[in-house]
Amino acid sequence: MYDLIVIGAGPGGYEAAIHAGKMKKKVILFDKKYIGGTCLNVGCIPTKTLLKSAHVYHDCKESGLYGITTSAPKFNMAKVQARKKKVITTLTQGVEGMLKRSKVKVVKAAATIIDKGIVEAEGKTYKASNILIATGSAPAVPPIKGIDSKGILDSTSALGLTKIPTSLVIIGGGVIGLEFASLFSDLGTKVTIVEMLPNIAPGIDTDVTSHLKEGLEKKKVKFNLGCAVQEVKNKTVNFKDKNGTKRSVKGEYILNATGRRPVTEGLGLENIGVNTNRGNITTSDEGKTNIPGIWACGDVTGRCLLAHAATAEGLVAVNNMFGTPTTMRYEAIPSVIYTNPEVACVGKTEAQCKDEEIEYTVSALPMAVAGRFTVENEGKFGMVKVLVGKAYGQLLGVHMIGSHCSEILQGAVTMIECEMRVKDVKDIVFPHPTVSEALKEACIHAG
Amino acid sequence: MATPILMPKQGNTVEECILIAWKKKPGDEVSEGDIIAEIETDKATFELESPASGELIGTFCEEGDLVPVLTNIGVIGKKGEDIEAFRPSEDTPAEEVSVSSAPSEPSAAAPAATTATASAPVTKAEAESVPQAKTVSPRAKKLAERYGISTDAISGTGPGGRVIEADIRAYRATAPRLSSLAKELVKDGYRMPQKGTGIGGMVLSGDLGKPGIPLSNMRSIIASRMMESLQEAAQFTLNASAPAAPLLAARKEIKAQKGKPGFVDVNLNDMLMYITTLGLAESPDVNAELIDNKIYQHDDVDIAFACDTPKGLLVPVIKEAQKLSLPELATRLKTYAQEAVNGNISPDLLSGGSFTVSNLGNLGIESFTPIINAPQVAILGVCAIGLKPVKTSEGVQFVDHIGLSLTIDHQAIDGAVGARFLKKLVERISTFKLSTEISHV
Numbered sequence: 001m002y003d004l005i006v007i008g009a010g011p012g013g014y015e016a017a018i019h020a021g022k023m024k025k026k027v028i029l030f031d032k033k034y035i036g037g038t039c040l041n042v043g044c045i046p047t048k049t050l051l052k053s054a055h056v057y058h059d060c061k062e063s064g065l066y067g068i069t070t071s072a073p074k075f076n077m078a079k080v081q082a083r084k085k086k087v088i089t090t091l092t093q094g095v096e097g098m099l100k101r102s103k104v105k106v107v108k109a110a111a112t113i114i115d116k117g118i119v120e121a122e123g124k125t126y127k128a129s130n131i132l133i134a135t136g137s138a139p140a141v142p143p144i145k146g147i148d149s150k151g152i153l154d155s156t157s158a159l160g161l162t163k164i165p166t167s168l169v170i171i172g173g174g175v176i177g178l179e180f181a182s183l184f185s186d187l188g189t190k191v192t193i194v195e196m197l198p199n200i201a202p203g204i205d206t207d208v209t210s211h212l213k214e215g216l217e218k219k220k221v222k223f224n225l226g227c228a229v230q231e232v233k234n235k236t237v238n239f240k241d242k243n244g245t246k247r248s249v250k251g252e253y254i255l256n257a258t259g260r261r262p263v264t265e266g267l268g269l270e271n272i273g274v275n276t277n278r279g280n281i282t283t284s285d286e287g288k289t290n291i292p293g294i295w296a297c298g299d300v301t302g303r304c305l306l307a308h309a310a311t312a313e314g315l316v317a318v319n320n321m322f323g324t325p326t327t328m329r330y331e332a333i334p335s336v337i338y339t340n341p342e343v344a345c346v347g348k349t350e351a352q353c354k355d356e357e358i359e360y361t362v363s364a365l366p367m368a369v370a371g372r373f374t375v376e377n378e379g380k381f382g383m384v385k386v387l388v389g390k391a392y393g394q395l396l397g398v399h400m401i402g403s404h405c406s407e408i409l410q411g412a413v414t415m416i417e418c419e420m421r422v423k424d425v426k427d428i429v430f431p432h433p434t435v436s437e438a439l440k441e442a443c444i445h446a447g
Numbered sequence: 448m449a450t451p452i453l454m455p456k457q458g459n460t461v462e463e464c465i466l467i468a469w470k471k472k473p474g475d476e477v478s479e480g481d482i483i484a485e486i487e488t489d490k491a492t493f494e495l496e497s498p499a500s501g502e503l504i505g506t507f508c509e510e511g512d513l514v515p516v517l518t519n520i521g522v523i524g525k526k527g528e529d530i531e532a533f534r535p536s537e538d539t540p541a542e543e544v545s546v547s548s549a550p551s552e553p554s555a556a557a558p559a560a561t562t563a564t565a566s567a568p569v570t571k572a573e574a575e576s577v578p579q580a581k582t583v584s585p586r587a588k589k590l591a592e593r594y595g596i597s598t599d600a601i602s603g604t605g606p607g608g609r610v611i612e613a614d615i616r617a618y619r620a621t622a623p624r625l626s627s628l629a630k631e632l633v634k635d636g637y638r639m640p641q642k643g644t645g646i647g648g649m650v651l652s653g654d655l656g657k658p659g660i661p662l663s664n665m666r667s668i669i670a671s672r673m674m675e676s677l678q679e680a681a682q683f684t685l686n687a688s689a690p691a692a693p694l695l696a697a698r699k700e701i702k703a704q705k706g707k708p709g710f711v712d713v714n715l716n717d718m719l720m721y722i723t724t725l726g727l728a729e730s731p732d733v734n735a736e737l738i739d740n741k742i743y744q745h746d747d748v749d750i751a752f753a754c755d756t757p758k759g760l761l762v763p764v765i766k767e768a769q770k771l772s773l774p775e776l777a778t779r780l781k782t783y784a785q786e787a788v789n790g791n792i793s794p795d796l797l798s799g800g801s802f803t804v805s806n807l808g809n810l811g812i813e814s815f816t817p818i819i820n821a822p823q824v825a826i827l828g829v830c831a832i833g834l835k836p837v838k839t840s841e842g843v844q845f846v847d848h849i850g851l852s853l854t855i856d857h858q859a860i861d862g863a864v865g866a867r868f869l870k871k872l873v874e875r876i877s878t879f880k881l882s883t884e885i886s887h888v
């Protein structure tokens with residue numbers, strides 16, 4: 001009899017297991033594929049590793065801007081892939097070590113819930129007072145003719161490419177599609193994005209996304225927005241543009257980046273009647289499902305498809321299981337797009353404020369107001385935009401684009417998490433010279 | 448020679464200070480300059496130094512007392528020395544000073560020049576025995592504002608439960624932290640939650656309760672009139688019911704006449720108002736007001752009725768109702784009710800009633816305890832029509848009955864009088880005939 005069974009060893013599941021283990025609970029963790037889940041193996045970490053190599057390659061090519069002459073750099077895909085593997089191994093081993101130290105039993109097998117509190121894996125049954133479902137998500141396959149045919153990439157296979165494509169058509173202009181667009185365009189691939197919506201990166205501030213689009217266009221990325229894909233055939237994507245005109249684009253490779261779907265097949269949800277909504281497991285802010293003793297966190301809930309959100313939800317669920325009532329707060333979940341230039345956001349967008357009828361003021365400044373940005377980024381653009389509540393001056397949202405903004409985002413997260421007013425931000429001392437000073441300036445500028 | 452310890456005068460505006468704590472107790476040896484007490488004004492907390500060396504031979508106030516400045520609070524001297532000469536305001540010993548008179552009314556015996564010393568300190572015991580609204584010392588208030596703490600949740604330890612600076616500090620030591628935004632909102636009247644959901648239990652804006660909605664002018668008037676009524680009258684309620692068949696039959700007849708020339712729609716409420724008016728005309732005891740121990744019986748039936756309006760309860764009065772026919776009364780009722788709802792009823796029509804009727808029957812109420820419209824001595828509550836078992840020659844039958852709840856002021860009327868009035872109404876209802884009433888006109 002265990003205190004907790006965790007199904008899925010992604011950032012939702014493994015962090016929750018470690019947390020419960022540290023509370024001296026008896027915990028067992030199942031994963032059918034890999035420790036670290038999507039994030040470590042085929043998600044956040046491998047994409048960022050490849051993007052880093054692309055960044056270095058790009059910087060080498062631009063070294064002249066900083067007064068350095070080099071011979072033309074070469075991108076060695078095999079070596080880059082080897083480094084990616086090494087990074088993944090280092091990190092997954094780190095997770096395995098933490099699991100061990102927290103006395104979490106790990107079973108590498110698919111698990112099925114056969115009844116309340118009972119899980120089966122490899123023919124053996126396990127009992128626990130709590131089950132946390134953290135089975136994550138997988139690439140979605142939309143109902144487009146030919147999209148599931150052989151040779152069409154998804155994010156997982158794209159991360160394993162051993163050669164640089166000469167041309168790539170990406171279906172989907174969301175975060176994942178954009179990161180691949182940035183990666184391969186930096187390597188010289190001719191990238192075309194076909195997106196159904198009129199904007200890229202839905203949910204992100206539109207001033208930021210229009211700068212991002214410009215940034216990627218400089219890398220020769222072509223955007224077909226408001227275009228519905230009809231069929232994929234012979235390495236060609238056929239679509240109708242916003243005027244209804246039929247068009248097509250050909251690529252050496254085609255990447256399906258249309259989204260993610262929750263992974264629940266073989267999990268046995270039907271055995272106990274767990275409620276789902278379009279496949280996503282429905283949870284409360286405490287991490288509870290409709291069935292007592294069954295909890296869920298992460299991508300499988302469909303609430304916020306980000307690794308740190310999965311972790312936070314998992315910790316909240318464990319706290320609630322073992323006597324420290326907490327609720328998940330979604331107000332200050334940061335999000336980053338690791339394109340070049342990168343995007344970092346937290347809090348409400350203008351659209352959300354309008355939707356929720358919150359009166360706000362906007363303050364937007366170029367990042368160059370911080371001297372360090374100019375030092376670091378020869379001829380590059382960056383922007384910090386803050387939204388501030390009209391009545392009380394509290395920080396509602398921070399939306400940034402520009403090199404290294406992901407690393408200063410945490411400051412903004414803390415400010416919003418603590419419901420600071422711009423007045424309070426002015427009292428905080430920022431290190432000089434750093435790009436973070438642009439955030440402070442934007443707050444001061446707000447009033 | 449003994450030396451008195453004075454409550455010091457801290458600036459020109461401070462008239463009284465709170466003695467927070469004695470740092471020495473009677474019998475202790477003190478040297479000049481020793482800290483003997485801690486004091487709070489609305490501006491600051493400070494330490495009081497001993498004015499002399501010797502023994503603290505007596506104290507005249509307790510911790511938490513609110514003491515006028517320049518009052519003797521204790522005496523330093525030699526053991527055995529008489530301290531009574533220093534006791535403040537001997538003519539009004541502390542035990543006899545009431546909380547309300549202390550700060551404002553100087554005692555007659557005190558010299559006029561030292562108004563501030565005139566009233567003796569309020570003792571804690573007294574203060575506690577007098578229930579009163581919570582007060583907050585100005586300094587405590589300022590501190591609470593600075594920390595964004597609502598004083599609602601804090602029980603004061605000062606005189607009369609006054610919240611003092613120390614209470615704010617003590618509360619803050621254990622209270623949850625507030626986010627910067629939450630603090631602003633608390634200042635604007637938002638209410639503190641039990642606990643915060645932010646990091647480390649930080650109270651976030653979403654955790655706060657909405658600010659209280661102040662009573663509208665009209666609600667405040669209703670509120671105080673209701674409270675006055677309950678406080679000043681010995682109210683008790685009698686419940687009875689009358690067979691409703693005659694009323695229902697009459698109503699049916701009226702409906703059948705709809706569309707005929709001169710038709711007036713008379714509903715059940717109109718009939719009941721009419722019947723009550725007839726009953727009151729014969730019951731001067733009930734058709735009366737009680738003012739200053741005198742009963743004023745009205746010659747006319749000035750019947751008031753409770754009217755539900757969007758802004759709250761209004762009670763229009765139909766003067767000399769006994770002179771009106773049923774259709775006339777019905778018309779008058781409709782007009783006044785409409786004007787009350789529209790908010791354009793003349794204020795003259797909202798006073799001067801001799802008796803009130805409140806009808807909650809259409810809302811399904813089976814019985815209630817109406818509150819007297821003071822200084823009237825009675826009010827009739829009309830309730831819903833419901834089935835009641837009645838024993839007849841053919842066995843028990845279920846018969847429609849209308850409920851009546853009569854509240855009377857027992858100061859003016861005895862139970863039997865009220866009961867007889869109610870009985871009269873029941874009889875009138877059970878023998879009600881539309882033809883007689885209409886032809887009666």
Ligand SMILES: Cc1cc2nc3c(=O)[nH]c(=O)nc-3n(C[C@H](O)[C@H](O)[C@H](O)COP(=O)(O)OP(=O)(O)OC[C@H]3O[C@@H](n4cnc5c(N)ncnc54)[C@H](O)[C@@H]3O)c2cc1C
Nearest residue numbers: 008010012031032037038039043044111136298299306307
């Ligand atoms: C290309 C890409 C890039 C991304 N980049 C970022 C990023 O930069 N930042 C970010 O925050 N997020 C990023 N994400 C999203 C992030 O990876 C996910 O939000 C995160 O991994 C979700 O964690 P999880 O624990 O819910 O599920 P997952 O990480 O998907 O883990 C679920 C685990 O459950 C296992 N499992 C499933 N079913 C069973 C079963 N029946 N029995 C046993 N085991 C089972 C799976 O094998 C898997 O290991 C990226 C995703 C992708 C695809």
